[in-house]
Amino acid sequence: MAQTTLYGNLAGLKPSQLQALERIYRRRIPPEQLISPELGRYLTERSHELRRQLGLIIDRAGTIHHVIVGDDREIVIPDLSAFSFGRSGLRGLRCVHTHLKGEPLSQDDLTDLALLRLDLIAAIAVGSDGLPGRVDYAHLLPPRPGQPATQILAAPHLHDFELDLTAFLPALDAELERKMAETVDLSDTREKALLISVSQAPRQAIEDSLDELSELARTADVVVLERVVQRPRQLNPNTLMGEGKLKEVIISALQQGATLLIFDQELSPVQARSLAAITALKILDRTQLILDIFARRAHTLDGKVQVELAQLKYILPRLRGKGSAMSRLMGGIGGRGPGETKLEIDLRRIRERISRLEKQLDTLARGRKQRRQKRIRAQVPIVSIVGYTNAGKSTLLNALTQSSVFTENLLFATLDTATRRLRFPLEREVIITDTVGFIRQLPKNLIGAFKATLEELEDADLLLHVVDIANPRFEEQIMAVERILADLELDRIPRQLVFNKIDLIDAGEAKALARRFSALPVTALDRSSFLPLLAELQRRFWPGEAELLDT
Incomplete structure (x- = not known):
């Protein structure tokens, strides 16, 4: 069935006028032409009669997809998300509309061109007699520092418009694609993102958080193209950042071939909807990114x-x-x-x-509780490994118990609780459990969802708090873990700091930091470094037995 839907401001139009506009959908435009002279005249005559701007969305084959009715000042282009971007970043659509007062392209026209990635945007002046006059048009340019993003041109009359679109648009595609390929591997099918932080926090805190967001993106197999920071005096309740700045960011993202905008802050439902209304790019926040990683892992x-x-x-x-x-x-x-x-x-x-x-x-939790009670009745000490994500907890568990829990240099590489036995001399043993890693700004609904898993920690006799001592922000990570343990009411359980990855920093510095924080230094990849840790476990659980440990 042929398209007959009209878009925009239809209030007050007579049935005959609506039917006249609906008939526009039957027209076909030669692919090389911006608009046929006959259709251009028909459009300006109807616009003159209605005293409203009229617009068309046309594809490269000359098919009309939208007929839009505006007011005397502007048209509002409807949602174009059903039309995907090409390799050059263009959508393969052009917008041709009327201007009642012969005015040039407005800033809103140029913003629509860039935001919607149109092939062209053109305005046909409506003469006092309703006939077409001058044509103002613009197209995008490959981004260059200090150069305009669009080229604005004009033809003195519609009949003088001589641009052959079948030659011009492929050439524009090629140039845009060539420029984009300088910075982005166009053959890489992974999602590409801009990371955005809108915060009033100190600059260093913002950068540290963005570093972590970048690692989260890497874990989710997302390519990070750019980081954007805005520190406004006041946060916008609807779009988080100012609308002007937001449009700049979206245009930059589209120029670079991005498919995602990832916000470091959690977006409210209102903000998520407002952002989605402005751009067809996918919008994620920190929570959604973590949820996606959790779903994979x-x-x-x-x-x-x-x-x-x-x-x-x-x-x-x-x-x-x-x-x-x-x-x-x-x-x-x-x-x-x-x-x-x-x-x-x-x-x-x-x-x-x-x-x-x-x-x-609840059913699964009851099963876990029964298993934990069996371990408690057996009077076997329970040690739980906790710590910041990617601190080396699973690697330490594997090395201590000679097991093969999955490990990888990614945030949240393992989510599922692993339980293993660690044997000591004289038939002694402890049970060691490894749980999901923590992270700063861990969303509350994630803590709630994983509370069942973290119940394993409640029965622990000792928490081994593993820290990546090679991370320059290890003290902040220690505090983040301590805050989460306090939120879970687990700070009552005895804890022992374990500084992992000491082989990555100076040996003297590692010893000094271990003394300062009363921590045990280890290298999870080197079992010979475990003697102080194993001795501490024996001292805590069997203080009367001084037999030399065999690693």
């Missing part, structure tokens, strides 16, 4: 249930206000009338799924 049933529960609890408030125009009628008794909207159905299904997952999690 969870392998056990416990982990998968906890991740899905956290995702649904995050999504639930962000569904509000979406899809309300979509509804279905329900048949049968009790289903008469307007029925449920799609939004209401989605919300109900998510709540039902959350309820089922919470029950499943």
Whole structure:
């Protein structure tokens, strides 16, 4: 069925006028032409009659996809997200619209050109007799420092417009693609992102947090193209950053071939919706990025249930206000009338799924509790390894117990709790558990979802707090872990600091730091460095036995 939908300001138009505009969809434009002279004249005559700007969205084959009605000053281009970007970053669409007063392209026109990545944007002047006049048009340019991002041109009359689009647009594509390839590997199919921080915190704190966000992006297999920092006097409640700055960032992202904008701050539901309305780029915040990593890394049933529960609890408030125009009628008794909207159905299904997952999690938690009680009854000491993500906890567990828990130099490489036995002389042994790593600004709903896993820590006789001593921000990481332990009411359990990766810093500095923090220095990759740690465990659990440990 042919397209007949009109977009924009239709209030006050007569049925005959609407029908005249709908007939525009039947027109076909030769691919080499901006617009045919006949259609250009028809458009300006209708615009003169209605005293409103009219616009068309046209693809490269000359097919008209949108007919837009504006007011006397502007048109509002509808959502174009169904049209994907090409390799050059252009969308393969052009916008041709009328200007009632013969004015040149406005700043809003040029912003739309850049934000929507149009091939061209053109304005045809409407004469006092309704006939077409001058044509102002613009196209994007490859980004160059200190140079304008667009080229603005004009033809004295529509009949004088001689640009052959079938030759010009492929050449523009090639130039944009060549410029983009200088900084981005266009054959790389991974997501490409700009990292954005909008904060009033000190500059160094912002940079440290962005460093961590960059590591999270690497773990999620995202290529980071650029980092953007804004420190406003006041945060924008709708878009977090100022709208002008936001548009600059989006245009820069599109020029570089980015597919994602990742905010270091957690976005409110209102902010997420406002940002999505401005750009077709995918918008993520820190929480969503961590959730995505968790979804990839969870392998056990416990982990998968906890991740899905956290995702649904995050999504639930962000569904509000979406899809309300979509509804279905329900048949049968009790289903008469307007029925449920799609939004209401989605919300109900998510709540039902959350309820089922919470029950499943309770069942799994009871099973874990029974296993823990068996260990307690056996009077075997329990040691839990905690610490910042990527501090080397799983590597230490593997080395201590000669096991093979998955390890990798990534944040949150392991999410699932691992439990192993560590044997000492005289038939002594302890149980060692490894849990999910912590991180600064760990979202509350993630802490809640993983509380079941972290219950393992409640029965621990000792917490080994593993620290990456080679990280320049290790003291901040220690404090972050301590805060989370306090939030979980686990700070009552005895703790022992373990400084890992001492081989990566000066030996004298490592000893001094260990003395200062009363920590045990180890290298998780070198079992010979474990003697002080094993001796400390023996001293804590069997203080009367002084037999030399065999590593």
